[in-house]
Amino acid sequence: MAQSDVTGRPNADTVEASTDNYLTQVFAVAAAEVQKLYHDPIELLTRAVQPVLWLMLFGEVMARVRGVAPGGIPYLDFLAAGILAQSALFVAIFYGISAIWERDLGILQRYLVSPAPRSALVAGKAMSAGVRGLSQTFIVYLLALLLGVGVSLDPFHISGVVAVIILGSALFSTLSLIIACIVKTRERFMGIGQVITMPIFFASNAIYPLSLMPNWLRGVSHINPLTYEVDALRALMLANVESEYGLIFDTSVLAGVTILLVAIASKMYARMAY
């Protein structure tokens, strides 16, 4: 009703301080993702199928092979943390598809004409992937408890898992966004998504320890961020397992790589609208 809002006059005076704004903008993008999940929870159920298959089919069979998991932990326990990381990875790595989809629709253009800095938009997308990763976490935890995995329910451990899942999802979804910026079409992305998911998954400690690997593959696994995500998750999710590289090292690697990828993606994101 105020007269000032009916003129074409810009109203910079009602715009909040910038740091506050930045976090609000990141949060806005992630909040939209939560709202979408709330409107369509069926997607969560369909996403639950894959971890169920891995744990109940692959896990039950491999549990019969002695000596796969190190230090005498039951194989199913060992696998549970790996599958947690994997299910978050699979959600995150196809995140670029939705960016391409949003470009084709026109939603991306709407984000890009807003005054939100590109890095806030990219970080918001990364946090959105974290939200989806957390919904996967809930499912894998439920399943692990049902299967009698020695899950730690210590609140400190659970908050640690939440943090690592958000970091890992942010990392791989931003990698996915960078790929989307390069390939630009959904068809090409589908092919590439498959091609990179498999090596990230298999060249890691997700389903077997690095000690079983030939040397060259162990080298690859050591530069694979998923290895550090799994290592942290294993230590936090399971009651009596120690981290191999140390939680601080694991999370520093994940945080460092995420920041680097967000910086790269922020430079490329706007070019999708050309």
Add this chain to the structure above:
Amino acid sequence: MSEQGQSTVRDGVVVETKALTRKFGNFAAVDDVSLRVKQGEIFGLIGPNGAGKSTLIKMLTTLLPSTSGSATIAGFDVILQPAEVRRHIGYVPQLLSADGSLTGFENLLLSARLYGIPRRERRERIERALARMGLAEVAHHLAGQYSGGMLRRLEIAQSLLHRPAVLFLDEPTVGLDPAARETVWQRVLELRDRFRRTMIVTSHHLEEINEFCDRIAMIDRGRIAATGTPVELKSRVGPDATLDDVFMRLTTATSETEAEGSYGAVRRNRQAERRHG
């Protein structure tokens, strides 16, 4: 321009381009375009597919950098001050920019947060915007269930929430039935008459452009073929000429190889039409 400092506007000119040019390789999609649009004008951009209208709008909305030349919006340079420009413009793309998996309210909330509208004002401004666009009843329905006309009005509400000085409407009535088109134009006229908003509109419905635009630029092969009021342009061609006649006379409507006429662009536009319609 730069000596204007804050968003003060000289002689009521809100949008100004000087020799604005965008090349893709050797092809100049927009070639040496100089335009001035005054506050409170509805300014129509017309021209054949691939003439460069979309490329021009992308540069003015900071989505695409120019190759040379300059453009200012509300006194801010689109290349040097993109964040300020973005604060002062609203953009309704030809494509579908509302998110169908969110409700109308949630779509507006997302915009409100991205534009830094203070928390205490958000709800009230969103509700007012929804009411003004006749969407109050369906505020909490998923936008995916809206009709084409409702989606367009939601998108216009989204792009106005931060009270921009200039609103860009790229084919706002594409794929809409006549009643929905009429409603969209009524809102546009109201924005001009009650709120003195400046609007830049593209459309292939020349009768709409003729009826509702104050001034027009006809673009052909990236260049301005003519500017003026609809009456001025028609009188150049003949006493009983329509805007269609002007269009046929002044443009070379053959564009088989250019960006907007390409297979990909046609597919996207038709998808947009289908989703709106």
